[in-house]
Amino acid sequence: xxxxxxxxxxxxxxxxxxxxxxxxxxxxxxxxxxxxxxxxxxxxxxxxxxxxxxxxxxxxxxxxxxxxxxxxxxxxxxxxxxxxxxxxxxxxxxxxxxxxxxxxxxxxxxxxxxxxxxxxxxxxxxxxxxxxxxxxxxxxxxxxxxxxxxxxxxxxxxxxxxxxxxxxxxxxxxxxxxxxxxxxxxxxxxxxxxxxxxxxxxxxxxxxxxxxxxxxxxxxxxxxxxxxxxxxxxxxxxxxxxxxxxxxxxxxxxxxxxxxxxxxxxxxxxxxxxxxxxxxxxxxxxxxxxxxxxxxxxxxxxxxxxxx
Amino acid sequence: xxxxxxxxxxxxxxxxxxxxxxxxxxxxxxxxxxxxxxxxxxxxxxxxxxxxxxxxxxxxxxxxxxxxxxxxxxxxxxxxxxxxxxxxxxxxxxxxxxxxxxxxxxxxxxxxxxxxxxxxxxxxxxxxxxxxxxxxxxxxxxxxxxxxxxxxxxxxxxxxxxxxxxxxxxxxxxxxxxxxxxxxxxxxxxxxxxxxxxxxxxxxxxxxxxxxxxxxxxxxxxxxxxxxxxxxxxxxxxxxxxxxxxxxxxxxxxxxxxxxxxxxxxxxxxxxxxxxxxxxxxxxxxxxxxxxxxxxxxxxxxxxxxxx
Numbered sequence: 001x002x003x004x005x006x007x008x009x010x011x012x013x014x015x016x017x018x019x020x021x022x023x024x025x026x027x028x029x030x031x032x033x034x035x036x037x038x039x040x041x042x043x044x045x046x047x048x049x050x051x052x053x054x055x056x057x058x059x060x061x062x063x064x065x066x067x068x069x070x071x072x073x074x075x076x077x078x079x080x081x082x083x084x085x086x087x088x089x090x091x092x093x094x095x096x097x098x099x100x101x102x103x104x105x106x107x108x109x110x111x112x113x114x115x116x117x118x119x120x121x122x123x124x125x126x127x128x129x130x131x132x133x134x135x136x137x138x139x140x141x142x143x144x145x146x147x148x149x150x151x152x153x154x155x156x157x158x159x160x161x162x163x164x165x166x167x168x169x170x171x172x173x174x175x176x177x178x179x180x181x182x183x184x185x186x187x188x189x190x191x192x193x194x195x196x197x198x199x200x201x202x203x204x205x206x207x208x209x210x211x212x213x214x215x216x217x218x219x220x221x222x223x224x225x226x227x228x229x230x231x232x233x234x235x236x237x238x239x240x241x242x243x244x245x246x247x248x249x250x251x252x253x254x255x256x257x258x259x260x261x262x263x264x265x266x267x268x269x270x271x272x273x274x275x276x277x278x279x280x281x282x283x284x285x286x287x288x289x290x291x292x293x294x295x296x297x298x299x300x301x302x303x304x305x306x307x308x
Numbered sequence: 309x310x311x312x313x314x315x316x317x318x319x320x321x322x323x324x325x326x327x328x329x330x331x332x333x334x335x336x337x338x339x340x341x342x343x344x345x346x347x348x349x350x351x352x353x354x355x356x357x358x359x360x361x362x363x364x365x366x367x368x369x370x371x372x373x374x375x376x377x378x379x380x381x382x383x384x385x386x387x388x389x390x391x392x393x394x395x396x397x398x399x400x401x402x403x404x405x406x407x408x409x410x411x412x413x414x415x416x417x418x419x420x421x422x423x424x425x426x427x428x429x430x431x432x433x434x435x436x437x438x439x440x441x442x443x444x445x446x447x448x449x450x451x452x453x454x455x456x457x458x459x460x461x462x463x464x465x466x467x468x469x470x471x472x473x474x475x476x477x478x479x480x481x482x483x484x485x486x487x488x489x490x491x492x493x494x495x496x497x498x499x500x501x502x503x504x505x506x507x508x509x510x511x512x513x514x515x516x517x518x519x520x521x522x523x524x525x526x527x528x529x530x531x532x533x534x535x536x537x538x539x540x541x542x543x544x545x546x547x548x549x550x551x552x553x554x555x556x557x558x559x560x561x562x563x564x565x566x567x568x569x570x571x572x573x574x575x576x577x578x579x580x581x582x583x584x585x586x587x588x589x590x591x592x593x594x595x596x597x598x599x600x601x602x603x604x605x606x607x608x609x610x611x612x613x614x615x616x
Contacts, residue, residue, distance in 0.1 A: 124599045124602055125597055125599065127591065148599055149602075153602060155616050157616040162616055172531065172591065173531070173597075174483075174486065178482065178483070178605075178606055179606060181612070182605045182606070182609050182611075182612055183615065184612045184614045184616075200590055208560065211561070211562075212560075216527065216531070218523055219523050219524065219526075219527030219531075222524075223481070223527075252520075253523055280612070282508050282509075283477075284480075286610060286612055287610055287611025288611075289434075289477075289481075291610075292609070294432055294487065295487060295606055295607045296607055297486075297487050297490040297491070298483060298490070298606050298607055299603045299604055299607035299608075301490050302595055302598045302600050303490075303593075303594045303595025303596075303598070304489070304490055304492045304588070304594055306491060308463050308470055
């Protein structure tokens with residue numbers, strides 16, 4: 001038994017006018033709640049220090065850079081790191097990263113229980129588009145403001161478990177879980193900001209969007225025998241609704257904890273990392289069953305190539 | 309609108325003593341029922357001409373070869389091909405194939421509406437083991453009796469749609485759907501013989517096993533924007549229960565038809581191949597979103613390699 005009590009710290013909406021300091025206060029309140037619930041590790045959402053700014057079209061680079069962090073921790077987030085260290089709780093959260101070289105990434109980090117950053121991930125699968133799209137009900141400009149991640153999908157040993165991260169739209173791509181699965185991952189952490197409405201299909205509806213979110217994470221968990229924790233930023237941000245649906249998924253693909261609302265809300269589950277062992281050694285014993293000689297297209301070909 | 313009315317012809321148990329001729333009679337009865345329901349295409353299960361013989365440990369090669377077909381069609385299956393041609397219905401079904409070179413495969417074929425074989429697939433992901441396993445509640449000797457398939461995951465144009473096949477345990481591997489998705493697949497057909505009991509975990513239970521079957525097929529459908537038709541051989545074969553749960557899944561990952569029982573049973577759905585277009589051109593527009601530079605492990609590495 002290698003038990004890690006994990007908290008998924010869903011966050012309610014963050015308005016454009018809200019300061020990072022005010023957001024960090026909310027995160028610390030969730031952290032205190034997690035301490036009370038016995039959590040060892042708390043996962044916060046994607047881009048959780050600000051509103052989901054890629055919905056806004058901006059041309060002025062200075063206006064864009066306002067939403068990015070030049071270092072981590074920084075003045076605004078130092079109190080969060082301090083609180084986590086004091087509580088002895090490892091944390092993971094997402095933010096917009098501006099590197100010293102001027103590169104922009106959609107990033108998440110992982111700390112140990114002493115508040116040291118032990119892992120960094122940069123979002124690989126950026127959804128949306130890069131120019132103003134007059135045909136969409138609203139904009140989703142991640143391809144405008146971020147570069148695709150350049151760190152791959154690493155796995156780190158932390159708290160005696162193998163942990164990896166991905167972000168939002170990454171969760172819909174089975175390649176993501178598999179690349180981590182091939183490194184023995186036991187816990188995949190991810191945050192998301194997912195609009196409640198499909199900007200290209202108005203009648204899709206929230207229920208279907210939650211189903212697709214669940215489906216991707218439960219399949220990724222089952223097919224790689226790993227825990228998956230997916231945490232939303234939810235609710236109405238300046239008139240733009242984001243879905244909730246934060247979940248913790250066990251290595252059999254079952255949802256064991258689920259957020260009920262669209263506000264700041266902690267979900268908790270005691271996750272035994274040894275629960276990954278059965279699947280990894282039987283039906284998903286990759287060494288015994290995978291046949292890479294037939295997978296070539298996955299790595300050699302980006303888009304569809306029709307031969308028939 | 310490119311509508312194909314598809315029948316999933318689930319089959320009840322086939323006992324060891326049942327002849328191929330008797331089984332083909334049952335298949336023809338299902339085909340007639342499909343004709344009455346307006347079907348254009350009917351999908352039958354894996355290894356559907358005989359009992360699921362890999363549960364029996366055999367040492368005598370002649371005893372093994374009894375379960376294999378040396379040509380297709382052959383005397384026993386000719387009436388099925390004739391009936392399909394007469395009805396103008398394309399069919400797909402699975403059988404144990406013995407090649408002229410003496411190779412053994414777990415195979416499925418696809419015909420056009422004139423009864424011509426237009427596609428052949430050989431199962432790649434063989435589950436189970438090759439030697440008698442005293443620790444299992446029962447044997448699952450596919451690795452003993454079959455070679456891994458050597459044809460990859462081709463996609464064929466048939467009835468103005470792009471069609472592919474896989475078999476049983478293949479359905480749990482996201483690589484399978486993705487390799488076909490990268491060829492633009494619009495319909496994945498598969499049959500299975502899945503024991504109702506996990507031979508290595510007695511308390512897993514039928515409900516969980518049906519969930520995993522659904523989960524794998526619905527995720528594969530959604531993540532590749534393709535129809536998936538999964539058809540069981542079900543019921544009690546000489547004391548060994550096989551699960552049912554045959555389903556037709558739409559390109560949004562929703563189950564639109566499901567078998568109710570564990571006997572011979574036809575499920576039917578009018579499947580519009582154009583329903584694949586939206587997903588393939590937006591969220592799963594592979595050319596725009598996939599990042600193959602980070603997928604290398606999937607094709608270069610068979611088993612888990614821990615670096616952390």
